[in-house]
Amino acid sequence: MSIHGIAVRIEKLNKSFGSNHVLKDIDLDIAPGETFSIIGPSGTGKSILLRHIIRLETPDSGQIYFNDQPVFDNGRPLPQTFRSSMVFQSSALFNSLTVAENVGLWLREHRICPEARIRELITEKLAIVGLEGTEGLNTSELSGGMRKRVAIARSLAMEPDLVLYDEPTAELDPVTTDELAETIRSLRKKTGNTTIIVTHDLNFALYLSDRIAMMHRGEIIEIGVPDQIRNSANPIVQRFIRTTTKGIQGG
Ligand SMILES: Nc1ncnc2c1ncn2[C@@H]1O[C@H](COP(=O)(O)OP(=O)(O)OP(=O)(O)O)[C@@H](O)[C@H]1O
Numbered sequence: 001m002s003i004h005g006i007a008v009r010i011e012k013l014n015k016s017f018g019s020n021h022v023l024k025d026i027d028l029d030i031a032p033g034e035t036f037s038i039i040g041p042s043g044t045g046k047s048i049l050l051r052h053i054i055r056l057e058t059p060d061s062g063q064i065y066f067n068d069q070p071v072f073d074n075g076r077p078l079p080q081t082f083r084s085s086m087v088f089q090s091s092a093l094f095n096s097l098t099v100a101e102n103v104g105l106w107l108r109e110h111r112i113c114p115e116a117r118i119r120e121l122i123t124e125k126l127a128i129v130g131l132e133g134t135e136g137l138n139t140s141e142l143s144g145g146m147r148k149r150v151a152i153a154r155s156l157a158m159e160p161d162l163v164l165y166d167e168p169t170a171e172l173d174p175v176t177t178d179e180l181a182e183t184i185r186s187l188r189k190k191t192g193n194t195t196i197i198v199t200h201d202l203n204f205a206l207y208l209s210d211r212i213a214m215m216h217r218g219e220i221i222e223i224g225v226p227d228q229i230r231n232s233a234n235p236i237v238q239r240f241i242r243t244t245t246k247g248i249q250g251g
Helices: 046-053 099-109 116-130 144-157 172-190 202-208 226-230 237-244
Strands: 010-016 021-030 035-039 062-068 084-088 160-166 193-199 211-216 218-222
Touching: 010 046, 010 226, 021 144, 021 218, 035 046, 035 172, 035 202, 035 237, 046 160, 046 193, 084 144, 099 144, 116 144, 116 172, 144 172, 160 218, 172 193, 172 211, 193 202, 202 226, 202 237, 211 237, 218 226, 218 237, 226 237
Parallel strands: 035 193, 035 211, 084 160, 160 193
Antiparallel strands: 010 021, 010 062, 211 218
């Protein structure tokens, strides 16, 4: 399997909605193939930052670069040679379609390759997320964890350079959350994609991330490998760890 993955660099990114300054001079450097999580309490700007990376929002100032290529020009998204895909919180699957139809949707809409290759890609991507042989199942009958994995397979079908996850564990029970963490971790080896995850599930982020950034009130207040986050001297980070993990992970 080919190895993808791009560098993502964010420089002095700012965004306000009226008087609400939601992103304040955000700087981030994410390496090709890195699994990077953005954590923090509700309303701190995590999703808005992700929406800039996928170009659903434009910044007031600052820039994002994919492999040194600028993403915006004067507040407008530039055409990209790199492909990003997003796994939405709700999974955003079509219940009236089968698993295979959901996974193949983007490929068929964009007529990316011949039908035989599309079927191969669907089978290949379902196997990567551990859903071999589920092509014909009705999407409406799947569990939350299976739906999430179908959504991941659909995003992988685009053969992305960058995969983004918005609150992937929302609505999942603890066992399914563990399975999902395992799936995303194994994808790193299988695809080499750069992966950015927004979550307020600290344990999930600690388990599968190469590095983690913590946001607070529109700013990045801590960044580092999981152990650096666990042992951060920043009282806001420590309070977040205490309230979200209750001591799990030895933290
Ligand atoms: N389209 C919008 N118009 C106005 N304000 C917005 C818009 N989108 C987000 N905001 C504001 O931006 C701030 C950051 O929101 P964001 O969704 O990024 O937070 P978050 O950290 O992802 O929180 P959560 O974990 O609850 O999703 C909030 O104050 C929110 O009200």
